[in-house]
Amino acid sequence: MNMNDYIELINDKLDEFISIEYPENIFKSMKYTVMLPGKRLRPVMCLETCRMFGGDIEDAMPTACAIEMLHAQTLIHDDLPCMDNDDYRRGKPSNHKVFGEAIAVLAGDALLTYAPQTITKFSENLSPSTIIRILNEYFNFAGARGVIAGQVVDIESENAFVSDGDTVEKYSKTLEYLHIHKTSDLFQLAVRTGAIIAGVEDEQLFVITEFAKKFGLAFQIADDILDEISTFEQMGKTLGKDKEEGKLTYVSLYGLDEAKCKLSCLMSECRDIMKKQNLKSDIFDGIIDNILKRAGI
Amino acid sequence: MNMNDYIELINDKLDEFISIEYPENIFKSMKYTVMLPGKRLRPVMCLETCRMFGGDIEDAMPTACAIEMLHAQTLIHDDLPCMDNDDYRRGKPSNHKVFGEAIAVLAGDALLTYAPQTITKFSENLSPSTIIRILNEYFNFAGARGVIAGQVVDIESENAFVSDGDTVEKYSKTLEYLHIHKTSDLFQLAVRTGAIIAGVEDEQLFVITEFAKKFGLAFQIADDILDEISTFEQMGKTLGKDKEEGKLTYVSLYGLDEAKCKLSCLMSECRDIMKKQNLKSDIFDGIIDNILKRAGI
Numbered sequence: 001m002n003m004n005d006y007i008e009l010i011n012d013k014l015d016e017f018i019s020i021e022y023p024e025n026i027f028k029s030m031k032y033t034v035m036l037p038g039k040r041l042r043p044v045m046c047l048e049t050c051r052m053f054g055g056d057i058e059d060a061m062p063t064a065c066a067i068e069m070l071h072a073q074t075l076i077h078d079d080l081p082c083m084d085n086d087d088y089r090r091g092k093p094s095n096h097k098v099f100g101e102a103i104a105v106l107a108g109d110a111l112l113t114y115a116p117q118t119i120t121k122f123s124e125n126l127s128p129s130t131i132i133r134i135l136n137e138y139f140n141f142a143g144a145r146g147v148i149a150g151q152v153v154d155i156e157s158e159n160a161f162v163s164d165g166d167t168v169e170k171y172s173k174t175l176e177y178l179h180i181h182k183t184s185d186l187f188q189l190a191v192r193t194g195a196i197i198a199g200v201e202d203e204q205l206f207v208i209t210e211f212a213k214k215f216g217l218a219f220q221i222a223d224d225i226l227d228e229i230s231t232f233e234q235m236g237k238t239l240g241k242d243k244e245e246g247k248l249t250y251v252s253l254y255g256l257d258e259a260k261c262k263l264s265c266l267m268s269e270c271r272d273i274m275k276k277q278n279l280k281s282d283i284f285d286g287i288i289d290n291i292l293k294r295a296g297i
Numbered sequence: 298m299n300m301n302d303y304i305e306l307i308n309d310k311l312d313e314f315i316s317i318e319y320p321e322n323i324f325k326s327m328k329y330t331v332m333l334p335g336k337r338l339r340p341v342m343c344l345e346t347c348r349m350f351g352g353d354i355e356d357a358m359p360t361a362c363a364i365e366m367l368h369a370q371t372l373i374h375d376d377l378p379c380m381d382n383d384d385y386r387r388g389k390p391s392n393h394k395v396f397g398e399a400i401a402v403l404a405g406d407a408l409l410t411y412a413p414q415t416i417t418k419f420s421e422n423l424s425p426s427t428i429i430r431i432l433n434e435y436f437n438f439a440g441a442r443g444v445i446a447g448q449v450v451d452i453e454s455e456n457a458f459v460s461d462g463d464t465v466e467k468y469s470k471t472l473e474y475l476h477i478h479k480t481s482d483l484f485q486l487a488v489r490t491g492a493i494i495a496g497v498e499d500e501q502l503f504v505i506t507e508f509a510k511k512f513g514l515a516f517q518i519a520d521d522i523l524d525e526i527s528t529f530e531q532m533g534k535t536l537g538k539d540k541e542e543g544k545l546t547y548v549s550l551y552g553l554d555e556a557k558c559k560l561s562c563l564m565s566e567c568r569d570i571m572k573k574q575n576l577k578s579d580i581f582d583g584i585i586d587n588i589l590k591r592a593g594i
Binding site for chain 1: 320378397418
């Protein structure tokens with residue numbers, strides 16, 4: 001299974017899981033953002049982790065799709081005028097630009113329920129106790145102790161970052177906390193659920209979690225770098241906003257060169273973790289290569 | 298157990314279930330709206346249904362509290378400027394007035410995850426398969442096929458209602474659909490989960506669902522009447538907005554007298570359902586009496 005096969009499989013399932021019912025506007029709005037063309041990294045990593053540990057990817061499909069729905073939900077609400085106020089997402093008008101703010105708020109809300117419902121409804125081959133374990137992982141990383149904690153600290157960091165003498169020391173912990181939650185949490189959720197569905201031992205679960213934590217941080221650093229060096233056409237969203245809004249990012253805190261260095265270093269650590277555990281995945285290797293390449297490394 | 302005992306018990310548990318952690322603002326925002334003094338009708342009805350069918354109310358407590366959290370979530374997002382734009386809720390400034398819009402959006406999002414997490418985390422006495430059954434009920438009534446469907450049709454009905462010849466026939470079905478979902482769904486969720494936790498048969502579940510459907514409609518008609526006849530001091534929120542915004546309500550469609558008549562009729566049907574099934578509850582009787590009295594019947 002190569003990357004494109006995975007993406008096609010995930011897109012088909014997402015399309016199947018979200019049917020258009022009455023009142024159509026809400027389902028159309030949910031589906032609009034979920035189905036925007038994307039790399040599907042989180043669901044791919046969930047399925048690939050399941051496969052890597054000997055599980056059946058079919059069993060992980062509802063969970064993988066639920067994580068992509070959750071990811072789409074964060075994008076819809078992040079783009080709202082009262083949040084990041086972004087008019088474009090993945091090269092298309094953002095959700096509230098198409099459906100209006102009220103429906104965009106409700107579509108995000110609906111996805112927050114639809115995602116875990118997809119897990120309980122379609123995971124026919126998992127035992128009730130495994131489903132509850134998966135849900136606990138999901139709730140943990142999706143909620144106020146997970147991705148939302150990252151978003152809150154992100155909002156609170158706006159304009160907080162002032163370039164002064166003790167900047168790095170003062171802000172580096174906040175920056176790491178912010179991105180561990182805002183970005184790494186969904187990757188951790190993806191690999192942990194994939195691994196649990198494959199039936200791994202606690203030790204392997206710990207290792208793959210460490211991998212995802214580092215990968216997520218690296219992914220965010222790459223995103224910060226791309227916000228600085230790319231064009232709208234390459235990214236499909238408004239760029240340079242981080243700088244404009246005085247946001248705390250890896251580039252604003254460490255500068256472009258050190259950010260690249262950190263990215264490269266974290267990805268090496270990710271590869272080492274895989275190697276040490278004798279885990280082999282062309283998919284993971286390809287994802288890492290691609291991120292490094294796009295960031296100009 | 299009288300109404301006040303129930304309310305005190307629920308408030309204590311809600312306070313216990315939502316602890317203030319880092320980043321504090323999000324937990325404070327979630328807790329702010331959840332803990333606003335309210336009648337706690339939905340969790341009370343969940344617990345009382347469980348008791349009425351011979352269950353232990355302790356077993357239903359996490360679910361009852363989750364339903365109240367979900368209710369609070371709908372209030373937070375409903376009050377947002379892009380939705381109903383209400384500055385007051387239960388006599389206090391609404392969530393976004395205190396915490397800002399961005400945090401209010403995220404607090405609502407966080408509650409949508411925290412609520413079902415409360416069910417999986419604290420329902421120690423329920424079997425995994427019962428927990429999944431409860432979650433399926435929860436997801437069904439909370440999502441795009443439940444309370445959100447009602448909110449969407451509510452938004453879409455704004456300014457749609459024009460007083461013309463075929464008004465009643467044309468809009469009565471929309472009005473019923475809207476309120477079955479926007480209001481009845483959380484009451485249905487409350488009594489169904491209470492009944493399931495008590496271990497009822499399918500037939501009893503059907504009956505109590507019918508009760509909640511009619512009760513929810515009656516509750517909404519009473520709310521529409523109160524919007525017309527009450528003062529801010531009595532209700533703790535801005536009134537007369539329905540009329541101003543040309544919203545489809547029972548009063549705007551049928552007039553005040555027929556709305557009162559419908560309310561009275563539905564509550565009689567609720568009482569008949571209880572009587573026929575030999576179900577006795579001073580709590581339910583008290584709730585019904587109180588709603589009729591406040592609506593001037």
